[in-house]
Amino acid sequence: MVETPILEIRGLSKAFGPAKALDDVRFELRRGEIHALCGENGAGKSTLMNMIAGVLQPDQGDILIDGQRVSIPSPSAAQRLGIALVHQEIALCQDATVAENIYMAAINSRRAPLMNYQRLHADAQKVMDLLAPIPVRTRVADLSISNQQLVEIAKALTLDCKVLMLDEPTAALTESEAQRLFTIVRGLKQRGISIVYISHRMAEIFSLCDRVTVFRDGHYVATDPIAATSPDDVVRKMVGREITQLYPDKLAPQEPGRLLLDVDALSDGQRFNDVSLQLRAGEILGIGGLIGAGRSEIAQTICGLRPATSGTVALDGKRLRIRNYSDAVKAGLVYLSEDRKGSGVFLNMPIAANISALDLRKLTGALGLLDRRAEDSQATELAKKLGVRMAGIDATVSTLSGGNQQKVAIAKQLSVDPKVIIMDEPTRGIDVVAKVEIHRLLRQLAGKGVGIVVISSELPELIGLCDRVTVVREGRIAGELTADELGEEAIIMLASGVQTPSVQQKQAQNVA
Ligand SMILES: Nc1ncnc2c1ncn2[C@@H]1O[C@H](COP(=O)(O)OP(=O)(O)OP(=O)(O)O)[C@@H](O)[C@H]1O
Numbered sequence: 001m002v003e004t005p006i007l008e009i010r011g012l013s014k015a016f017g018p019a020k021a022l023d024d025v026r027f028e029l030r031r032g033e034i035h036a037l038c039g040e041n042g043a044g045k046s047t048l049m050n051m052i053a054g055v056l057q058p059d060q061g062d063i064l065i066d067g068q069r070v071s072i073p074s075p076s077a078a079q080r081l082g083i084a085l086v087h088q089e090i091a092l093c094q095d096a097t098v099a100e101n102i103y104m105a106a107i108n109s110r111r112a113p114l115m116n117y118q119r120l121h122a123d124a125q126k127v128m129d130l131l132a133p134i135p136v137r138t139r140v141a142d143l144s145i146s147n148q149q150l151v152e153i154a155k156a157l158t159l160d161c162k163v164l165m166l167d168e169p170t171a172a173l174t175e176s177e178a179q180r181l182f183t184i185v186r187g188l189k190q191r192g193i194s195i196v197y198i199s200h201r202m203a204e205i206f207s208l209c210d211r212v213t214v215f216r217d218g219h220y221v222a223t224d225p226i227a228a229t230s231p232d233d234v235v236r237k238m239v240g241r242e243i244t245q246l247y248p249d250k251l252a253p254q255e256p257g258r259l260l261l262d263v264d265a266l267s268d269g270q271r272f273n274d275v276s277l278q279l280r281a282g283e284i285l286g287i288g289g290l291i292g293a294g295r296s297e298i299a300q301t302i303c304g305l306r307p308a309t310s311g312t313v314a315l316d317g318k319r320l321r322i323r324n325y326s327d328a329v330k331a332g333l334v335y336l337s338e339d340r341k342g343s344g345v346f347l348n349m350p351i352a353a354n355i356s357a358l359d360l361r362k363l364t365g366a367l368g369l370l371d372r373r374a375e376d377s378q379a380t381e382l383a384k385k386l387g388v389r390m391a392g393i394d395a396t397v398s399t400l401s402g403g404n405q406q407k408v409a410i411a412k413q414l415s416v417d418p419k420v421i422i423m424d425e426p427t428r429g430i431d432v433v434a435k436v437e438i439h440r441l442l443r444q445l446a447g448k449g450v451g452i453v454v455i456s457s458e459l460p461e462l463i464g465l466c467d468r469v470t471v472v473r474e475g476r477i478a479g480e481l482t483a484d485e486l487g488e489e490a491i492i493m494l495a496s497g498v499q500t501p502s503v504q505q506k507q508a509q510n511v512a
Helices: 045-052 075-080 098-102 104-108 117-129 145-157 175-190 202-208 231-239 295-302 325-331 340-344 351-355 372-386 402-414 432-447 459-465 488-496 501-511
Strands: 007-016 019-029 034-038 060-065 068-070 083-086 163-167 194-198 211-216 219-225 259-267 275-280 284-289 310-315 333-336 420-424 451-455 468-473 476-482
Touching: 007 045, 019 045, 019 060, 019 211, 034 045, 034 175, 034 202, 034 231, 045 083, 045 163, 045 194, 075 083, 083 145, 098 104, 098 117, 098 145, 117 145, 145 163, 145 175, 175 194, 175 202, 175 488, 202 231, 211 231, 219 231, 231 432, 259 295, 259 451, 275 451, 275 476, 284 295, 284 432, 284 459, 284 488, 295 333, 295 420, 295 451, 325 333, 333 402, 351 372, 351 402, 372 402, 372 432, 402 420, 402 432, 432 451, 432 459, 451 459, 459 488, 468 488, 476 488
Parallel strands: 019 219, 034 194, 034 211, 083 163, 163 194, 284 451, 284 468, 333 420, 420 451
Antiparallel strands: 007 019, 007 060, 060 068, 211 219, 259 275, 259 310, 468 476
């Protein structure tokens, strides 16, 4: 007998104005399975999750829980049905404690157990301990992103959750943090929780999930057991064609041009010390390291977003005196923030205005008026180059899917024709195809003499894309790897300071 699925979606459709985000899709989640949902940016994955979580209402179609048709008019209705969604972006109250966040809904509705803080802490700690030993009296702002993510999951678990939906949970995690999350997710599965898992990373889908469903352009394409498919097959179903080359060709070693960016003994007096980096024209330099190692702080200090206490930055042979970020942009140095919502894009502004926000002078006519036509044509060209899926360049950024918002943030950096671009996690949340396009675009820019620095926690990206990788550990440069030396183990070893068994073995062989 076939078991009734815990969650079933039949013929679901949703339009935003004239644009159909989902068209007659189906989906089935079995009890105790981890089911991956894949599709390009804008394929409709988050829209489906939001409907199941009561955040959005479908135009048509049915949602069944345990074989019963249900209506989910609000997030609290979803909670009552045992459905929890952990969003792409962390949405915790940063100033509140872990315990207060875990019981936020109950506190707001005065159901907290029950405003007795001692009991609240004890109950919250019990849930938190299922995942990781994080003290629940800690302020959320003092936790790492990965621990914040676990607090989001703990919050979901208090709701007597039967169906847990995780939307790109590893996007902001390092490799080892992601591994810890997988162990936790597998443990939840053992406890009978059914999990929907959205991710753009094929490797993790294939190591974690039982089945995979693919959406393309708001349509259902297929559902397969993981054992009966392959990453290539999933990508082919997502895109409708084969992707042959994942990474563009690298520079030949003798190719890099003149010294473009020269950072010498830079310190900020707190997070990093004595950092020296050199970048040549035409080169893509990777920066690896664990989250919290100080990579973003180094980049932000180079670009005038944080103050330095000592050291120098020279661009094209000229020592820079950068007091703030706009000085850096004027000099030809731009920074793509890893925090898209915080400082990458203005969500409530149109796409065109976002793309031109960094340098309006370029688009301003003799009378000091903004040339809207020039703004629109620049935005259209860049959005097309990056393949932004949108209704039009006048649409606000908030109407775009997560990955497409990231593409707008990248277009914004490119609009100023920079000499050096420092990108912090540039392809976070970006689908496989768009990632290939962005990598190709970066290589093309490098080919024109632009210097590019890519901070990434995704080892395959550092290895596949970069000509050289510098690894930062605890605020200092731990070492540098040339293209020939690049490998996951070599990066991990420098990043953690711990030798992995096979490196030790190799070294022992070399000595022998
Ligand atoms: N509030 C909204 N207003 C207008 N259009 C929207 C809105 N929300 C989503 N869309 C559109 O619906 C489509 C599906 O978006 P959705 O966020 O579901 O994609 P996704 O598959 O989750 O993408 P990603 O991988 O980038 O997160 C996109 O074209 C998006 O622009």
